[in-house]
Amino acid sequence: MTSDRTVSRLARILALIPYVLERGSVEVDEIIEKFGYTPEQLSRDLDTVFVCGLPGYGPGDLMEAYISDHEVIVDAADYFSRAPRLTSTEALGLLSSGLTALGMGEESAALESAVAKLAKALMPDADAVTIDVLDDTANVGLLRKASVNRQVVSITYRSIAKEETTDRQIEPWAVAHTLGNWYVVGHCRLVDDERTFRIDRIRRIEVLDEQFDRPVGTTDPVIGYSPSDGDISCLIDLTDRALWVTDYYPVEVVEERDDGSTVRFWSSDPELAARLLIRLGDTGRLVEGEEVRSRLVALGESLLTRYS
Amino acid sequence: MPRGRPLRGQNWGVQNVIERVLNLLIYLLESSRPVTADDVRYTVQGYDAQSDDAFHRMFERDKEVLRRLGVPIKQEALDVWEVDYGYTVDPEEYALVDLQLNQEERVALSIAAKMVRLGGSHLGLEALLKMGGVERGVGLEPVGADLGAGAEVLGSLFGALTERKEVTFAYKGSERRVRPYGIAHRRGHWYLAGGTDEGERVYRIDRIERLKVADKANSFKKPRAYDIKGAIDRHPWEAGSGDRIEAVVEFDPEVAWWAARTLGLSEPDDILQATIPVSNVDAFIGWVLSFGDQAEIVSPPEMREEVRRRVIGSMST
Numbered sequence: 001m002t003s004d005r006t007v008s009r010l011a012r013i014l015a016l017i018p019y020v021l022e023r024g025s026v027e028v029d030e031i032i033e034k035f036g037y038t039p040e041q042l043s044r045d046l047d048t049v050f051v052c053g054l055p056g057y058g059p060g061d062l063m064e065a066y067i068s069d070h071e072v073i074v075d076a077a078d079y080f081s082r083a084p085r086l087t088s089t090e091a092l093g094l095l096s097s098g099l100t101a102l103g104m105g106e107e108s109a110a111l112e113s114a115v116a117k118l119a120k121a122l123m124p125d126a127d128a129v130t131i132d133v134l135d136d137t138a139n140v141g142l143l144r145k146a147s148v149n150r151q152v153v154s155i156t157y158r159s160i161a162k163e164e165t166t167d168r169q170i171e172p173w174a175v176a177h178t179l180g181n182w183y184v185v186g187h188c189r190l191v192d193d194e195r196t197f198r199i200d201r202i203r204r205i206e207v208l209d210e211q212f213d214r215p216v217g218t219t220d221p222v223i224g225y226s227p228s229d230g231d232i233s234c235l236i237d238l239t240d241r242a243l244w245v246t247d248y249y250p251v252e253v254v255e256e257r258d259d260g261s262t263v264r265f266w267s268s269d270p271e272l273a274a275r276l277l278i279r280l281g282d283t284g285r286l287v288e289g290e291e292v293r294s295r296l297v298a299l300g301e302s303l304l305t306r307y308s
Numbered sequence: 309m310p311r312g313r314p315l316r317g318q319n320w321g322v323q324n325v326i327e328r329v330l331n332l333l334i335y336l337l338e339s340s341r342p343v344t345a346d347d348v349r350y351t352v353q354g355y356d357a358q359s360d361d362a363f364h365r366m367f368e369r370d371k372e373v374l375r376r377l378g379v380p381i382k383q384e385a386l387d388v389w390e391v392d393y394g395y396t397v398d399p400e401e402y403a404l405v406d407l408q409l410n411q412e413e414r415v416a417l418s419i420a421a422k423m424v425r426l427g428g429s430h431l432g433l434e435a436l437l438k439m440g441g442v443e444r445g446v447g448l449e450p451v452g453a454d455l456g457a458g459a460e461v462l463g464s465l466f467g468a469l470t471e472r473k474e475v476t477f478a479y480k481g482s483e484r485r486v487r488p489y490g491i492a493h494r495r496g497h498w499y500l501a502g503g504t505d506e507g508e509r510v511y512r513i514d515r516i517e518r519l520k521v522a523d524k525a526n527s528f529k530k531p532r533a534y535d536i537k538g539a540i541d542r543h544p545w546e547a548g549s550g551d552r553i554e555a556v557v558e559f560d561p562e563v564a565w566w567a568a569r570t571l572g573l574s575e576p577d578d579i580l581q582a583t584i585p586v587s588n589v590d591a592f593i594g595w596v597l598s599f600g601d602q603a604e605i606v607s608p609p610e611m612r613e614e615v616r617r618r619v620i621g622s623m624s625t
Contacts, residue, residue, distance in 0.1 A: 006322055007376050008434075010329055014377065015437040034441025036433075048323065052330040054338060055351045080339045082403035083438040087378040088470065089463025090438070093431025094421060096493070099418035100453045112419060114413035121407050124470055127536050131493040133453055147450040158566060165562065177453035180496020207389055219450040248516070271600060279597045281618030302601040302625045307616050 011084075012037075013045050017065075020074040028070050031064040043067065049074065089124045092129065092218070105179070105183045106139055133177050139199050140175060143184045146207045147172040150214055156204040157197055159269075166190065171212035174219050184219045187212070198220075233266045234273050242283040245276070260267025262287065270295040278303065319527060328354030329370050337402060341395025371395075378438075404438055405553065411443075418443040423452050427459025438490055455493055458514055464521055465491055465500055471525045475502075478517040487512070487528040490536040499541045503528070510539055543570075545584070546594035552585045555592065555611055560602040567603065581606070589614070 013097055016035055019278035020026050031037060034245060037045075046065040053076070064075035081281040086094070100117035146153050153172055158165045175184050177299035181198055210272040238245055239260045244251060251263040265273050277286055286293055326447050331352050336343065349355045349363050358366060370515040374381055380401045385390045409417070414436075421432030421442070468475050476485045486502040486509065493499075500514040559567040564580035571582055586592045593614060596603050605611045 001427070003322075005324055007373055009322075010326055010373065011377055011434065012437060013326070013330070014333075015441070019440055030444070031441075033444045035437060036442065048326055049330070052327050052334065054334060055331075057331075057353050065569055078532075079334055079399070081442075084378040084402055085380070085404050086435050086438060087376070088361060088461065089427075089459055090378070090469030091436035091470075092463055092466040092507040093424075093426050093459070094417065094435035094614060096426060096455060097430075097432035098417055100493075102425045104423075104451065104453065106420070108416050110410075110412035111416035114409055114417045116412070117407050117409060118417075119404060122470065124472065125530065126489075128469055128490045129466070129492070130490065130537055131455070132495075140606060142453050158562070172450075174450035174452065176451065178496070179454070180494075197360070200569060202564060214450070220452055222454070268561065275597055275600055277622045279594045280622060282621030282624075284622070287620075295409040297623060299601055300619045302618050304616065306604050307612050307619070 009045065014080065015051060015083045016045065017049065017063075017074055017077050017080040021077060022082055025068075025071040025073045025102050028067060028072055033073050033102045039202075042072070046072065046074075051078070053077075086122070094118060095122055095129055096131055097290070099129065100133055100177075103131050105134065109285050114194040118260045134182075139202060139205055140182050140209065142205050143172055143199060144175045147175055147184070147186075150211050152208045152210040152212055154206045154208055155197070155202045158203060165203070169208070170195070171214075173214055175199075175223050176221050183221075185218070231266050232270050232273075232291050233264050234270075234292040235262060236265055236273075236277070237262050237279075237282045237285040237287050238280070242280050245280070245284070247277070271299070274299045310426040317521040324354060325370075325373070328352070328366075329373050329476060332370055333397070334374055336379075336395060337382070337399050339396065342382075342386065342396045344386065344392055345393055348395075372427070380474065397532065399528065407439065409439070415443045419449065422450060425452065425454045426462070427457050429459075431459060441466050455495065456498060456514070458498070460512060461516055461519055462498060464519055465516075468521045472528055473525055474522040474527055475519060476522070479511055479515060484509075484511070487530075489530045491532055492540050493595075494540050495544070499540050501534075501536045503531070507532065508539065516563050541587075543595075545588045545595060552587055553589070553611075555582060555584050555586050556606040557582055557596060558606050559599065563599050563602045565598070594616070 012035055018030065019034075020031070028039070028042065032039065033040060040119065046067065049063050049065035051062060055061070062072065064078040065077075066073055068170040095118050098111060098118055101111055102115055116214055123129060141193065154167065154168055154169050156165060156167050157208070170189065171185070171187040172184050175182065177183075181200065183196050183198055184202075184220070185194070185196045187193070235254065236245075237260060243261060244249065246263060249265060251265050253261050253263050255262040267273055269290040270289070273289070273292040277284055277292070277296050278300060286296060331354060332348065335348065335352050345364070348360075348367060353364065355363055370382055379397055382392050382396045382398070384396075386394045417432070418436060421430055422435055424430065424432060425431075465475065465488055469490065474485060474487055478482060479483070484502070484504065486504055488500060488502045490501050490510075491498060492501065492514070500511045500513050500516070502509060502511075532615055535538055557567075559580040559582070561578050564578070565575045566580070568575045568580055571584065572580060573580070584592070589611065593605075593611065595616075596605055597615070605615060
């Protein structure tokens with residue numbers, strides 16, 4: 001299998017050649033920015049183009065490609081006068097980028113008309129691809145605006161696992177949507193550390209008149225759970241009817257059997273594990289984890305009282 | 309004019325592949341007739357001096373690279389016995405269709421492509437490269453969306469639905485044959501909606517295994533009245549083929565506002581009592597239990613009994 005990097009390099013070369021051919025010559029800086037090149041990568045790729053061409057491969061058969069006076073020049077490459085068509089994955093990627101941005105409440109006439117043109121060219125009918133990313137327009141919009149303007153916000157937050165509601169001030173670095181939920185990532189002044197909050201669990205938002213400095217490299221966060229120091233873990237035996245858990249929770253499969261699996265479940269609070277165990281009923285069994293066990297018993301008794 | 313063989317770096321192997329594939333593509337685009345593997349072997353620079361086996365492996369790999377780049381390679385039998393094949397690339401089919409985007413539209417798409425991840429990467433940016441590069445001066449906005457993984461299956465399904473090709477795949481242990489009508493992203497998952505011999509169905513794309521796309525294009529028509537948005541339910545407990553049951557749930561004040569938001573109801577000051585239509589009892593009980601002991605199913609009695617059964621089941625093990 002040829003590596004993705006080789007394919008990416010070729011893709012960029014096949015996009016670069018028609019761009020320069022159409023214009024005759026293009027400033028090096030423009031190419032570097034539009035195609036994401038470093039100067040070294042660009043000269044390497046031009047050198048490659050320079051030694052390729054038609055069979056015979058004599059001087060008159062090869063393409064011309066070089067830099068002269070800070071201009072990129074490509075010639076004798078008419079067969080590459082147009083870039084290759086989009087693959088279906090690329091087409092879907094671009095289309096879903098546009099649809100997602102529109103779905104996030106991006107109000108832009110240019111984006112709307114661009115997506116309309118894409119949809120017309122790339123899809124058989126207008127609703128062949130639909131993307132829903134927004135349930136809670138108002139709060140996502142508020143936080144997004146505060147993040148763009150670098151404004152501190154005060155929030156009332158109900159934590160996912162802990163049954164507690166807190167007021168805190170946060171410096172919202174970025175807003176991100178992952179796997180169906182919206183999050184705000186930023187500096188939390190209550191704990192004086194970086195925190196991620198699920199936006200649907202923010203009950204109240206107030207945008208304050210104070211500005212913050214955004215640390216470099218925080219505008220494009222990748223949201224995902226990774227166990228941290230204070231987190232607890234437990235071992236759970238899952239029967240085959242409970243294997244869906246491995247799709248929905250960040251568990252580590254410890255052992256796989258014909259009739260199920262044993263998994264290690266991490267969470268910041270044993271309550272989350274206890275709730276899952278009750279949901280599983282007799283299709284899951286706690287093997288190890290004393291904190292979780294005592295929480296499971298307490299929650300179970302409380303539920304039995306409520307449902308008696 | 310500078311001319312002369314550039315110095316080689318250390319990446320000999322990769323460099324060779326790139327030069328060879330470029331030469332192969334030029335040869336295929338410029339040939340006025342289908343070319344055979346032997347034509348390629350003895351004409352295109354980079355294939356000579358290989359053993360038969362090594363050549364065939366190399367040629368197969370290079371064709372696969374071209375396909376991944378979006379190059380439509382056509383293969384046709386050159387004789388009735390299908391012993392020898394000829395390969396062509398039609399320059400018109402090869403070329404990107406100009407979408408006639410203006411400058412503002414290009415900027416808007418560049419911003420959008422930088423915000424959205426699919427399969428872990430910004431696939432939209434790769435498309436924009438082919439369309440003339442990513443617009444300059446576009447900074448990163450502090451907002452992003454990750455549409456999940458599995459871009460390859462998604463891409464194949466999208467390709468199948470644009471070309472109206474049937475697909476077959478394994479799903480929950482059995483083989484399915486589906487006419488793809490549309491794909492949708494909702495609640496963090498991608499879904500395929502389509503027609504089958506048993507009627508219209510919706511599938512979670514991350515559970516699709518061994519996907520195969522049929523060769524025949526335009527093999528079906530999407531029913532005019534089919535509504536993809538309506539086919540995919542808003543809440544997990546609405547999915548499922550079971551009869552609709554009305555459940556009444558009481559949420560304690562601390563969580564009532566949040567439940568109300570999820571259900572699209574106005575936020576109560578105190579407790580919330582909601583009547584919810586349920587098709588998938590299991591998903592519904594799971595959702596109610598995610599509130600711990602701060603929510604209670606009031607009716608129907610069978611669902612209350614099911615909660616009790618689960619509590620006892622989980623505590624007795």
